[in-house]
Structure formats: structure tokens, C-alpha cells
Amino acid sequence: MAGITDLGVGIGWRSEIDLTVERLPGVDFVEVVAENLHIGHLPESVTLLLERGVPVLPHAVSLSLGGADQVDLDRVSHLGEIAEAVARRWSATTCASSGQADSTPAT
Numbered sequence: 556m557a558g559i560t561d562l563g564v565g566i567g568w569r570s571e572i573d574l575t576v577e578r579l580p581g582v583d584f585v586e587v588v589a590e591n592l593h594i595g596h597l598p599e600s601v602t603l604l605l606e607r608g609v610p611v612l613p614h615a616v617s618l619s620l621g622g623a624d625q626v627d628l629d630r631v632s633h634l635g636e637i638a639e640a641v642a643r644r645w646s647a648t649t650c651a652s653s654g655q656a657d658s659t660p661a662t
Contacts, residue, residue: 562610573600582609589613589637590630597640611641 563583568576576585577600585604592601592613604611615634618626 562612565612568601568604568611570598573598576600577603584610584612586612586614587641589615589634590617592637592641594636594640601641605641613637613641 564581565584565586566576566579566582568585568587570591576582585601587601592598597605601611613634615630618630618634620626
């Protein structure tokens with residue numbers, strides 16, 4: 556697909572498997588749920604990944620883009636803060652009211 560960068564092999568970070576993810580060989584990037592991170596006290600394993608140069612991509616799962624409700628600006632602000640803290644890339648699942656979804660990284 557034109558314009559989409561191949562990021563390689565990625566895995567979703569979860570607190571239940573954080574040390575496993577941090578220690579896995581061959582992982583090119585890690586995706587985290589943005590709503591599970593907080594500025595000022597990132598999980599140690601996320602910090603270690605960033606220090607190693609592994610891209611950490613925050614994924615906002617509750618923005619409700621394309622839904623009938625207005626976008627919650629506090630959630631958008633939180634995503635922006637997390638993106639600034641961990642990456643310049645982010646992903647969001649955008650859904651139309653038909654229930655179809657498209658999840659693509661933004662650069």
C-alpha cells in the first residue's frame with residue numbers, strides 16, 4: 556500500500572506480560588493501549604523499550620471517532636500527551652456507524 560511504512564514485527568504490550576514483551580528478541584515495535592499509560596509514571600518495561608530504541612506506538616481504543624457521540628477532547632488530549640512521551644506515531648481504530656473498522660498507523 557502506497558504511503559504506509561513497513562514497521563516490521565510488532566506485539567501488543569499488556570501489563571500482565573510486560574517483562575516478557577520487553578525481553579522478546581526480534582520485536583521491531585510495541586503497541587500500547589494509550590488509555591493504560593499515564594504521563595509521569597510510564598511502566599518500567601515501556602521505559603526500557605524506549606531506551607533500547609524500540610518504537611512504542613500508543614493505540615487509542617476509546618476515542619469513538621466516527622461514532623454518533625462527540626469526540627471527548629480530554630481523551631484526545633491524553634492521547635497527544637502519551638504520543639509526545641513515547642512516540643511520534645500513533646494508531647487509532649476509526650469506526651463508521653456501520654461497524655466497519657480501519658486501524659492504520661499515522662505518521
